[in-house]
Amino acid sequence: MESMSERTRRYRLCALAANLGLLAWVVLWNLSLSPHPHLNAATLAVVWAIPLLLPLPGILAGKPYTHAWANFVLMLYFLHSLTVIYIDEGERWFGAVELFLTSVAFICNIMFARLRGKELGLKLKKLSEVEKTERSKYHTD
DSSP, rough: OOOOOOHHHHHHHHHHHHHHHHHHHHHHEEEISSSSSEEEHHHHHHHHHHHHHHHHHHHHOHHHHHHHHHHHHHHHHHHHHHHHHHHOOGGGHHHHHHHHHHHHHHHHHHHHHHHHHHHTTTOOOOOHHHHHHHHHHHHHO
């Protein structure tokens, strides 16, 4: 792996800790802190863990692209936490912990992907450049 600045490394570690923390929290919440009264707790914990496991190999490997798209997965947990905070008074603090971990993971994923992408020289083309390329490819005058 190419060298990484100290600031980028800190965001990577923060993102890694928050993503792993969220995974652990979701499993702990569903298995022991507040198991569902009518559904199998282990099954529910696995169902809530699977989306977080999908980007985990890339996050562990420090791939900026994976950190960026992992944020789409985090939106499920962001919405879930807000719903729990709003609706379920008995589990409000569980939702608050989920919201905190999700927000930290989201911010650190963004910052790591941005900083590491710059260090590696990765960048997205501007939309105007893409449009020019597409026009020249498909429009013959």
